[in-house]
Amino acid sequence: MRPPGATSQPRLPARIARGIAKLLYPFVVLGVAWWGLAGWLDRPFAVPTPGDTWDRAIDLWRGDIFGMASLRKSLLLTVTRIALAFALAATTGVIVGSALGRVRWFRQMFGPLVVFGFPIPKLAIYPGIVIALGLGMSSKVVLGYLEAFFPIVLATSAATSQVPEKLLWSARSVGYGRVGLVTGVVLPAAAPGILTGLRVGLVGAIIGVFLGEMIFPSSGVGAIMVGSYRTIDAPGVYVAVASISVIGFVADQLFLSGRRRLLHWSPEGA
Amino acid sequence: MTEILRIHNLHKVFPGKRRRDRPVVAIGDVDLDVSAGEFISIVGPSGCGKSTLLYIIGGFLKSSSGVVEFNGAPITGPAPARGIVFQAYGLFPWKTVLGNVEAGVATRGLPRAARRQEARRFLDIVGLSDVERLYPSALSGGMQQRVAIARTLAQDPELLLMDEPFGALDAQTRAQLQTELLDIWELSHKTVVFVTHSVEEAIFLSDRVIVLGHRPSIVREVIHIPVPRPRLRETVLEHPEYPALNRRVWDLLEAPAC
């Protein structure tokens, strides 16, 4: 007799095929819609054809467009900034969030500040940040960091404060010490909520860095988008949008599969 | 018989939730002595502090005043020697069934290989060997409680505390687990302090039933259950003194607060 909880799955190749179809289908739909729209509108300065966009992408990749950095270099820069911003936000966010969730005086003192900070449009402060830190990498990473930090802190704070007390008591009665309780019980128990917050934070980092590159363009994919826009190079604009979309989509999917792996024990973590 | 748990003049007060609320006296004045190898139950009306009493014995809450001693020494915090089984949230959801029981075994300081073997032994005792690789979320309520019991037994505690462990289960599963618990207890004869709402359950399982009164609680009466062991459900229900015992406990529970 099968123990309860085991589910029957369709065979592996079928599952993989279905999964890939599910991933690709929106791009197929968007691609077809785009192609149809470009053909019907016939305004290459407003909506370029996918063909023109692809050609421009190749030009940009090779660095053949005058006045514009190569797509290859820009992608690397943008991705590096995003990774940096997210890594910083994730570590500080989880630590601060855990403190907020579990240390009463800390939450009472700094909780209101975090709640206040959340709905502030960080973009409004961005020019101020650039005044202080200049046009280089750091201001864009800071913006990405701020956009990522708040959702991570809030989600971590909520998740760590909701760990069932009895679970902690069970752990103490099997000998978990103070540190062990935090790393071995609080964090695993709060993991579903924390990982959801990290996902939102990842998107925040992407948005922050990209918009930072657009508003004060110096390098990166955002600079390509704005640079193309200013020279009415519609295919260039679309190349940039497609690039950031791919970055975002891939990052999000990687994150989701990582989350599934980490939460394989959880009934809803699948 | 050696006294393993000694409670004298125990008093527990909780401060009110907000500044202006009055403090809540959860436990008024409780005396309780438990000898090694005894199975005692604590029953009482809702809110009378029976769970609080258990948590103080477990070391998770501190008493406000009074003596609480385990093997002659005051209780200062949780310890593997006083294992506890909760009604829910006792298992680590991210560990497998075997992993959870191993966590209990780990308190005994055995080498790695022996740990796994020991864990399997306890899983076998509760009859769940074939689900050792599953996660708690895949199990039914009754099975989860069995795993919780296995884990706590694996600690080899001197004192086994049980906080309404079968309270969330349906009647049939509950009856089944009660019988299994007694079977396990007959083998090991650990000292058990069992908190429950159910009068029938208390009488069926224990040597003595401690009846607490309304908040602020005191021990209203200690009722000795003369049914011989090992006990079968029929022998208890058909015992000549059962109806009187049952009635006595219910009367005490329904009596108005002093």
Added chain:
Amino acid sequence: MLTLDRRQVVLGLLGVAVLGVIWQLATTHVTRMTTFPNTLEAGGAALAQLVDPEFWRQLRVSGFRWACGLGLAVGIGVPIGLVMGRHRRVHAVVDPLLTAMYPIPKASLILLFVLLWGAGNGARIVAIATGAIIPVIVSSYHGAAGVEERLLWSGRSLGWRAGRSMLSVVFPAALPQILNGIRIAISISIFVLVGSELLVRGSGIGNYLFNFYDVGQNSKVWGTALALAIVGWLLDSAYVAVVRLATPWMDGQV
């Protein structure tokens, strides 16, 4: 969470004070940070903006765009989400599209829309709507999907068909989730609004702020930013208060 006891208030204010002091010290002593205004300057600049009629005039221009964009997102997003919640096939079709669009920075799409429609209000409103629509759809979906089956059966036994059920059962039952989604959409739409105005100049509060940057009036840059932050916070608080007043049966779920 609503009951404030004295300790909470004291500690909360203390937290703000600590932050203010740290900021003051950092901006006056740490070299990299001296170009930030210190606490007193920042506070003063923010107040100066809040009493400046030009600030409010620009805010009104932006506010119009924001309201239209948000309204569009809610008007389209809620029905889509509700239908997704009750019809699995619709969900299967729409959900992957949403997942694919989720990581794209919607504020950047303003450039695409301007290429299509020029730099007027139309492009800006559409940009704001695309940003705000995803949280609205997702929360409406979750609200509708979580409706207790038995509520719908009650409606059926009264003879209600699908459309009436949607309006009289699904929508009210999903309301807490929807209102929560709208709250999130509010902060996202403000973000897209400011972003679009920083990217495509012309008018509006973002443009107003950027102008100060262009002429090097740094304290006014900060003042406008903080004033905007205060307005954003007030808006969020006002929303929560209005929702709680208007829906007493929901018991503070928003």
